[in-house]
Amino acid sequence: MAQARASAPEPAPGRVGRAEAARWSGALDLLRLVRARPGVTRAEAARVLHVGSGTATEISSRLRALDLLSEHPAPPTGRGRPTTTLHAHPDGPLAVVVDVRQAEWRVAVADLEGTLSEAATGRHGSKRPEPVFGAIREAVAAIADRHGTRIRAVSVSAAATVRRGRIEQSSVLGWRDVEVAPLLPGVPQVLGNDATLAGLAEARLAHPGRSVLYLTIEVGIGGVYVDGDRAITGATGAGGEFGHAPFGDPGVPCPCGATGCWDVAVDGRAVARHLGEPEPDDPRAYLIDALVDPDARAAVAQCATTLGRGAAGLANVLDPEVVSFGGLAPEVRRAAPDAFAAAFEAGLMGFRRDDPPALIASALGPDAFLLGAAEAAFDEVLTEHGLASWVEARAD
Template sequence: MQARTPAPADDPGPAKVGRAEAARWSGALDLLKLVRSRPGVTRAEAARAMHVGSGTATEISARLRALGLLAEAPAPPTGRGRPTTTLHAHPDGPLAAVVDLRFADWVVAIADLEGTLVDTTTGRHASKRPERVFADIRAAVGELAGRYDDRVQAVSISATGTVRRNAIVQSSVLGWRDLEVEPLLPGVPQALGNDATLAGLAEARLSHPGRSVLFLTIEVGIGGIFVDEGHAVTGATGAGGEFGHAPLGDPLVACPCGALGCWDVAVDGRAVARLRGEAEPEDPRAYLIEALVDPGSRAAVEECAAVLGRGTAGLVNILDPEIVCLGGLAPELRRAAREPFEDAYGNGLMGFRRDDPPRVLPSALGPDAPILGAAEAAWDMILTENGIAAWTERHAE
């Protein structure tokens, strides 16, 4: 066996070099994530938040600036002391392509590090056939990404349906089952998520950072997710959070998912129509919007609001959130029949929770929540050692 030559005294050795390089990447990722959550943070504030010295923060930001990942601008003067700079997305830095696939239409956008949707295009489904829908979306993603050379580093899709790994295993509203979603941009990492899951992720991270949030949204059916300190609890395969298919509705009513008594068909426009003795509406969302202001639908709306409140209480008892956030048409349903909702919610809570129940708040992000959540998922892929290394290799070419 050949003897090893001792390293010089001033040579840190490969192990120490590896640890030092890992630490440098860790600091860089920490700073990028901080700028993503707090665009315009000053370099001095960043140093304090990262618990590093000003020299280290300066060195990290300089490296990221040289790699086209961050930009700096002079901070407004605040009095005596050294001037500092504010940190922002680099104007030529990495981007994400994000998709919101909905019941009747879709949105495609480009998202930068700061969460800004810098380019957007929309389209309606000419057909519900999945190959036609995704052909249109793929063309839109390719066209938008082509405007930015090779800067798009991730694709993320929010889909109205149950998602498991890289497939839409069931979308009752679109009539799809077991649909594998092929890459929209060849060679670019891609994520697929349920629309309610991603909307809840965005609401929790952007509106209630660091809190445990139960998010519920009504569109066609009800969906949601529990987000604990910025992490969506989606289970072993990503299909978790299908609250709409908990047996919280009428056990005699069949759901398109194949189960009986789903909450999904007990709180939306389909439920209002059924309670009124009418046929299932072609557009349950539009039907519910009209029913909320129709005096003839009052009793049905109150029943749906009570079912929403009762189910919400059950999930609060199970998950113990700090905040309940209602998205989609859920805030409007609660507002239209507040007393039935509040009575059912309060009566459904365990006794010890009633003195200080979690606040029930409307969505702060509105209809943009799913696509903003898709952006969060995309940047979760980009802001990794592998993601930044891939950008660095391209930037060095």
């Protein structure tokens, strides 16, 4: 039997009344908490949000009625009142997340808790933007056919410089000035640089509330600085292009148009250059092989030195609490730990050596880009407008 649907709240004529705004605000706060801490108890949520238990109960009840949250009995922990744990509703909003890489693309579904499912993958038959996004559009349409109006946002992570909502350039794909048309018409869509989104996920999921410098090596090096769970991307969204800082050899050109970029000094292209070999067609695969090749040990150590020196320079500039390494960066560091450590310490300002930032390997793995896309997607969904649109769609 179909469940009764809650009707949409009616705002005051011409404006949202204070009481209604407060109701949405409390609901958004709780949804964002559940997103950050799936399975949080209702009692703990009340404490974190500084509301009474009755208010927390009322808000969670409204969100259950709107298919936004579900509750399950929490395991007993003592003599206190029983409480519940809060989770994504099984019929709640979803986002389609897309990751476009040098040779392939991935599409998946993300729910409020950040769980990824229904993953699909395809390899580029052609690297021209039209066929690449044509194939992705078919995969997104298939997901929309299964889930209908539950899809509330589409988020695209691309191995590219993203500026003002479009792809400015991608050296690994050979793209310049690409407009990404809506993959699902009528649904909000966001586009972000892959390293920026991966770093956003790393900061929010592993180091919430802290200042995090995230660096990842795939083809080249990218990253982002996240301060208080907010990615710092500059005036046009193209900030965080750390790979194009002049930390490399000034005589080496970069596909971006500059020379001496860090981007071409730490990956498989750099290893090949140090070994006197031609630039590889797949720099990432080449680097993976070089990491375990005894004949490439010195070349990898040169990359580790450059990685350490650049990381220290950015730590001096940005003052992060944590420097997190993703992709192949932890492997480069692990392959030549002494070279990395010496370069990092030598590059730090003197006072920082007594209290350096923590250096860690990211725990997110190959899903980092999709998880970051999900963060950006739900930043769009979890707004007053996003919730109102959800309620309206359910009422139709």
